[in-house]
Amino acid sequence: MNISPHEAEEALAAIQQVSKKTRQSIASSGADSSLIVTGLVWLIGFVCTQFLSGTLLIYLWVGLSLVGLGVATTLGMRRGKRMRSPTAGATAKRIALVWVLLWVYCVSAIAIAWPMDGNQITLLIVLFVILGWMAMSLLLFLAPVWPGLILIAAMLLGYFFVPEWFNLWMGLLGGGGLIALGWYIRSRW
């Protein structure tokens, strides 16, 4: 079989393109849907927090968190069934352990720094969540961390410069940012 150098170049380019797309799809597996769900929870939750108060907010956050967790878990499980890997189980356990440890650390930090106001608690929790995402991106999926850094910068700007509108800021920029990032990852592959 003989082919020209031009054909060889085209074939190699096709191989590279598919390899890149495959790596991206593995890297983003489930991330897009869970980012969109988390973004929706933040968007609704924080916008409501800006304008509502009292026990209604507690019920709202508990309800939103449970629905979000349920939807993200279901979507993740459905997606996970599309690829079977010998190390998938061990990776899933490592991811779960990282999140459990991160939550323990987050709750401990809040307890140590107590008393804190609502904005401080919100920012700390959100920073831990984004930190967790970036750790996953770097260590497991080798995905870029720049979206997380931009989100953290936006959160800090809102916290320091518009504290009275912080929850609205979080809802629109934080929640909206996660939704946009989820759509970006989805459209990229």
Add this chain to the structure above:
Amino acid sequence: MPELNEIIHQPVRLRIMAALVTLESGSEVDFTYLRELLDVTDGNLGAHLRKLEEAGYIATNKMFVDRKPRTFVSVTPAGRKIFGEHVAALEAILKSK
């Protein structure tokens, strides 16, 4: 000198192999995942998978997941080796230009 492989060189089969070889060794993917990844039709993908399976370059694994029939596809060690040789042959042609 590595040689080109006529079965693998066909554009769709080349892309199928490139996708499967990128996966971790021992991994297998669902037929629909591969179809969406490569943006091909059911019939087209099925035909090329059969050709690759007949050559022993890929393996298919049919099973029921949630009571629905699913086909998982993986590259065989022979397929991985042949694909590596094919890529080396392409690179050699490019270097000889």
